[in-house]
Amino acid sequence: MPRYRPATQDFRFPVPIAELEPFAISAGADEETVFVSSSFPGNEYPNLISRAEGWVASAQRMVEAYGVESGFLLKVEDCGEYFIAPHGETIGKWDPQEKLSQLDREILLGPVIVLALALCNVWSLHASAAMYNENVIAFLGESGTGKSTLAAYLSKQTGWQLVADDILPVKMNEDEVNALPHFPQLKLPMSEQPGVGLPERLPLKHLCVLERANTDEIPELQKMSAAQTVQAFLGHIAGTRMFNAELLAKHLEFSTQAAAQGTAYKLIYPHRREALPMIKELLEKKPLGFCKP
Amino acid sequence: MLTLASAIRIPTYVSFSVVGEDAFLLNTQTNKYYGLEQVGTRLWQLLNENNSLQSAHQILIKEYEIGPAELENDLLELVAHLMENGLVELVEA
Numbered sequence: 001m002p003r004y005r006p007a008t009q010d011f012r013f014p015v016p017i018a019e020l021e022p023f024a025i026s027a028g029a030d031e032e033t034v035f036v037s038s039s040f041p042g043n044e045y046p047n048l049i050s051r052a053e054g055w056v057a058s059a060q061r062m063v064e065a066y067g068v069e070s071g072f073l074l075k076v077e078d079c080g081e082y083f084i085a086p087h088g089e090t091i092g093k094w095d096p097q098e099k100l101s102q103l104d105r106e107i108l109l110g111p112v113i114v115l116a117l118a119l120c121n122v123w124s125l126h127a128s129a130a131m132y133n134e135n136v137i138a139f140l141g142e143s144g145t146g147k148s149t150l151a152a153y154l155s156k157q158t159g160w161q162l163v164a165d166d167i168l169p170v171k172m173n174e175d176e177v178n179a180l181p182h183f184p185q186l187k188l189p190m191s192e193q194p195g196v197g198l199p200e201r202l203p204l205k206h207l208c209v210l211e212r213a214n215t216d217e218i219p220e221l222q223k224m225s226a227a228q229t230v231q232a233f234l235g236h237i238a239g240t241r242m243f244n245a246e247l248l249a250k251h252l253e254f255s256t257q258a259a260a261q262g263t264a265y266k267l268i269y270p271h272r273r274e275a276l277p278m279i280k281e282l283l284e285k286k287p288l289g290f291c292k293p
Numbered sequence: 294m295l296t297l298a299s300a301i302r303i304p305t306y307v308s309f310s311v312v313g314e315d316a317f318l319l320n321t322q323t324n325k326y327y328g329l330e331q332v333g334t335r336l337w338q339l340l341n342e343n344n345s346l347q348s349a350h351q352i353l354i355k356e357y358e359i360g361p362a363e364l365e366n367d368l369l370e371l372v373a374h375l376m377e378n379g380l381v382e383l384v385e386a
Contacts, residue, residue: 050324225313225315226312226313226315227312227313227314227315227317227328230310230312230315230317231328234317234326240324241324243324245306245321245322245324248308248319248321248324249308249319249321252308252309252310252317252319252326253308253310255310255317256310256312256317259312260312
């Protein structure tokens with residue numbers, strides 16, 4: 001069974017996943033079967049955890065999450081059923097005989113892996129990210145605020161490197177928040193995957209919440225309060241609509257722990273090309289980081 | 294009817310976290326988050342220690358410069374709001 005290690009977590013998949021090949025690990029002996037297919041009796045889906053509509057695999061789809069003894073089952077409208085073993089260690093499509101389509105891979109590498117990572121206390125920030133002097137800066141914001149544009153611009157500048165385009169997994173490592181760059185960025189081609197060649201863990205230095213401003217405004221970094229920083233984490237972690245009560249409680253715990261490690265900034269971001277060098281300068285000069293030195 | 298004599302408790306399905314002067318509450322039955330600011334957070338902490346709204350009222354009068362009647366109104370309004378969202382419940386006598 002192919003094994004991969006995205007975001008520092010080992011997963012087994014019933015079939016190879018091309019997008020995860022850069023993070024493949026050598027297959028050891030297949031241990032116990034961690035997912036028992038016979039646990040799902042017929043069309044019975046016990047313990048509905050959540051039922052929510054969201055943007056999944058290029059369309060608005062209903063996603064139903066079910067919890068059973070042998071793991072989680074995600075039923076995605078017009079796509080199929082996908083499973084996650086109890087602690088997230090094995091994920092795949094429900095019918096193993098069926099060949100995976102592009103849509104299946106987008107779902108497995110989207111909501112399914114996001115939920116599997118959350119079960120391992122790894123939280124997927126909906127963020128782009130770039131690195132300067134080995135410190136990662138994550139850019140959060142609503143769709144259309146310019147997260148990808150800003151990270152892509154920075155990554156072309158001297159001393160900067162792209163870390164994530166759309167999803168940045170993060171986790172607590174003792175009293176530090178780590179960014180985990182080994183994660184497929186589905187909107188980028190395989191040849192441009194930013195995580196390849198980067199360490200598995202990097203300190204998350206800044207958290208910047210982008211706020212769209214008028215084009216005539218000057219870019220500015222405004223320090224956010226601890227409560228605003230918690231809100232930034234709470235509001236920008238992907239997949240929360242699929243979380244059960246236990247995961248939501250852990251999500252809250254992570255957000256408050258992470259926020260306690262430092263300060264986030266609101267980045268007033270006017271949408272004009274000339275603002276980008278000014279933002280770069282601001283970020284390079286900022287003396288206080290997200291993680292404590 | 295909710296009065297200062299009412300006993301209030303935080304249900305087990307509510308998780309919360311205090312960050313500085315703010316508190317974040319999570320109702321795991323509805324999967325909704327809520328935020329409390331300074332005085333609300335202090336009230337929450339007091340209710341978490343002791344179910345008595347009366348006792349919380351007496352402590353808050355000493356901690357904040359506010360008249361008893363005004364504080365009573367504010368507390369009852371806040372607690373009613375918390376109850377509406379399933380974040381606290383009345384303890385039956």
